[in-house]
Amino acid sequence: MLTSQRKNLILDALQRDGQVLAKPLSEAFGVSEDTVRRDLRELAAEGKLQRVHGGALPSSPAVANFAGRQAIGSEAKAAIGRAAARMIAPGQIAFIDGGTTAIQLARHLPADLRATIVTHSPSVAVELAAHEALEIVIIGGRLFRHSMVTVGAAAIEALGHIRADLYFMGVTGVHPEAGLSTGDLEEAYVKRALVARAAETIVLASSEKLNAASAYMIAGIDAASTIIVEKGAPGSTTAPFEALGVTIERA
Known part of the structure; x- marks a missing residue:
């Protein structure tokens, strides 16, 4: 699975469930938790989610001036x-x-x-x-x-x-x-x-x-x-x- 595909699935899950956890995602994608954590870090850097211990939550959209x-x-x-x-x-x-x-x-x-x-x-x-x-x-x-x-x-x-x-x-x-x-x-x-x-x-x-x-x-x-x-x-x-x-x- 491509990185872009994983990221889209993570965002879909976040919108559907309100939170995501790294371990279940790694099992679902067949990749390591480190790989999922890297995806989460990159998505957080793009302002698309807020990382928390063990996973992520939806990020607030209130970032404009x-x-x-x-x-x-x-x-x-x-x-x-x-x-x-x-x-x-x-x-x-x-x-x-x-x-x-x-x-x-x-x-x-x-x-x-x-x-x-x-x-x-x-x-x-x-x-x-x-x-x-x-x-x-x-x-x-x-x-x-x-x-x-x-x-x-x-x-x-x-x-x-x-x-x-x-x-x-x-x-x-x-x-x-x-x-x-x-x-x-x-x-x-x-x-x-x-x-x-x-x-x-x-x-x-x-x-x-x-x-x-x-x-x-x-x-x-x-x-x-x-x-x-x-x-x-x-x-x-x-x-x-x-x-x-x-x-x-x-x-």
């Missing part, structure tokens, strides 16, 4: 943002993450909402500037341009002094076993700090991020009380999370 991602799945993101905005009650303190879906959340907040929004996203802060009833707290740090958020020790230190009712998390991967993940180490640390300082974490995830994984784990899936997905997200993709007790909100 911030401007490029704004045009991807814009209707779904708008619907998710609209549903998330309805969850913030007057008087609450809410963390809003960075990312293109978080921008949609900010755009759909009611103009008369009286609440406190804490964000490490300059883009979200600017989006909310016209909301005179909102108290807006901006967390500083080093700007991570891919997501247009601040990261680093300064951001984490500032978050340690705030307790929020809700945290609206953006992710690049949501997987029942691999948990919540993102593609940058420092961003993962900041998101972890946000989870620790909020009473409830709500994940904003368009369907292409479900059952996918990125390199840096934020937390286990049990950190999320709710995952908001677009209305058309297939039941087969959300069922594993519901089985674990996570509420699925369809926008």
Whole structure:
């Protein structure tokens, strides 16, 4: 069997089963595990999967830059943002993450909402500037341009002094076993700090991020009380999370 054929079969299995393991693949292909691991390494380098111990998971598609991602799945993101905005009650303190879906959340907040929004996203802060009833707290740090958020020790230190009712998390991967993940180490640390300082974490995830994984784990899936997905997200993709007790909100 040619290398290209093996790789196509690996990707087919990944799409069908949600994960692949090196040992069963080597037996099915009649090659060594080292050969399969090499295939997995090469596919990972091409951004087509995320390697994990013993095999691989689907890779998150959220690799474009911030401007490029704004045009991807814009209707779904708008619907998710609209549903998330309805969850913030007057008087609450809410963390809003960075990312293109978080921008949609900010755009759909009611103009008369009286609440406190804490964000490490300059883009979200600017989006909310016209909301005179909102108290807006901006967390500083080093700007991570891919997501247009601040990261680093300064951001984490500032978050340690705030307790929020809700945290609206953006992710690049949501997987029942691999948990919540993102593609940058420092961003993962900041998101972890946000989870620790909020009473409830709500994940904003368009369907292409479900059952996918990125390199840096934020937390286990049990950190999320709710995952908001677009209305058309297939039941087969959300069922594993519901089985674990996570509420699925369809926008």
